[in-house]
Amino acid sequence: MSLLNQLFNRGVFGAKCKTSLNLAISRIKLLQNKRDAQTKHMRKEIAQFLQAGQEAIARIRVEHVIREQNIWAAYEILELFCEFILARVPIIENQRECPTELQEAIASIIFAAPRCSDVPDLLHIKNLFNTKYGKEFVSAVSELRPDSGVNRTIIEKLSVSAPSPEVKLKVLKEIAREHNLEWDSSNAEAELSKRHEDLLGSFKSSNSDGPYPTLPNDIKRESQRLQLLKPPSKIPASGTNEIQPSIKHDNAVPDSDVKRETRLQPSDIFERARAALASAERATASARAAAELVNVKYGSLKSEEGKSS
Numbered sequence: 557m558s559l560l561n562q563l564f565n566r567g568v569f570g571a572k573c574k575t576s577l578n579l580a581i582s583r584i585k586l587l588q589n590k591r592d593a594q595t596k597h598m599r600k601e602i603a604q605f606l607q608a609g610q611e612a613i614a615r616i617r618v619e620h621v622i623r624e625q626n627i628w629a630a631y632e633i634l635e636l637f638c639e640f641i642l643a644r645v646p647i648i649e650n651q652r653e654c655p656t657e658l659q660e661a662i663a664s665i666i667f668a669a670p671r672c673s674d675v676p677d678l679l680h681i682k683n684l685f686n687t688k689y690g691k692e693f694v695s696a697v698s699e700l701r702p703d704s705g706v707n708r709t710i711i712e713k714l715s716v717s718a719p720s721p722e723v724k725l726k727v728l729k730e731i732a733r734e735h736n737l738e739w740d741s742s743n744a745e746a747e748l749s750k751r752h753e754d755l756l757g758s759f760k761s762s763n764s765d766g767p768y769p770t771l772p773n774d775i776k777r778e779s780q781r782l783q784l785l786k787p788p789s790k791i792p793a794s795g796t797n798e799i800q801p802s803i804k805h806d807n808a809v810p811d812s813d814v815k816r817e818t819r820l821q822p823s824d825i826f827e828r829a830r831a832a833l834a835s836a837e838r839a840t841a842s843a844r845a846a847a848e849l850v851n852v853k854y855g856s857l858k859s860e861e862g863k864s865s
Contacts, residue, residue: 570649573684577642580677584635587674588628595624603735606728611744618727622719625727627672630713634668634678637661637707654689663697663705670698671714721748 598621605614640661641648647655654662662685669678686694697704700711725741725748732739 569684569688570645573645573648573681574642576677576680576684577638577645580675580681581635581638581642583675583677584631584638588631588635591624591628591631595621595628598624599731599734602728602731603737606732606739607735607737611747614728615724615744615748618724618731619719621731622723622727626713626715630668630672630710631675633707633710633713634665634672634675637664638681641665648688654693659705660707664707664710666694666697667700667704667706668710668714724748 598617602614602617602621605611605617637660641658644655644658648658665678666682666685669675669682672678682694697706700706725744728739728744729741731737732741
């Protein structure tokens, strides 16, 4: 009985695996054509930005182009692996362990399945191999353990890390040559090479100021200049809602007057709060009087209706 079950399971595995592999190959070809068209359109837009002198936008857009090109290259390798496994399905059915010559292809598909959401058939293939070889085999591949056998190009192309400045500059130069643009890449090279140095230099900490980062001198001078140009605000008197006009720097209020006004501020708040409570009580009393008046009129109308009936 167990022999019959094994034979039946082998047949089911082979049929499901072939179906999923064929669907994955067809879907990958369609996605490659679609992404190829999108990439060409994006490269054309970047060439227009370079021609218009908008290099900052081009440096941002080129990251999307690199991402699309990497996915396209990964799909091309996955398509070859699917065709290779499809031709070896009978060998996989007859062996309980993963064949050595198929380990790289099977491991790469298992690794890429959750990272290629556009090809859900790869997840079906992963589940079939999970049933065939067990969860430990799939976990080792997903976690990239030693000797997992995943193709290194697949790992690199499906990585979510940002491309390096060298790669971005290389693709920008390729786009410029492709569209016959006389683009001077010196500004882009300087921007991409000095970006990290500027970020580190802007937040260097000095020994005298402790462990906290200090601002550059030009930012300090700018903040001091803004403080001198900023006019002091005058606190309005209590009971008035008028907005006081701005005072020039020459007629600035002394520090003692400002401190005195800040001391009077809590009393002004209490007085306004008391006034608000008094007005609320008056409004409540008026509402109660109105309600009583309505009740009296409603009662008189009811009595008149009772007499008339």
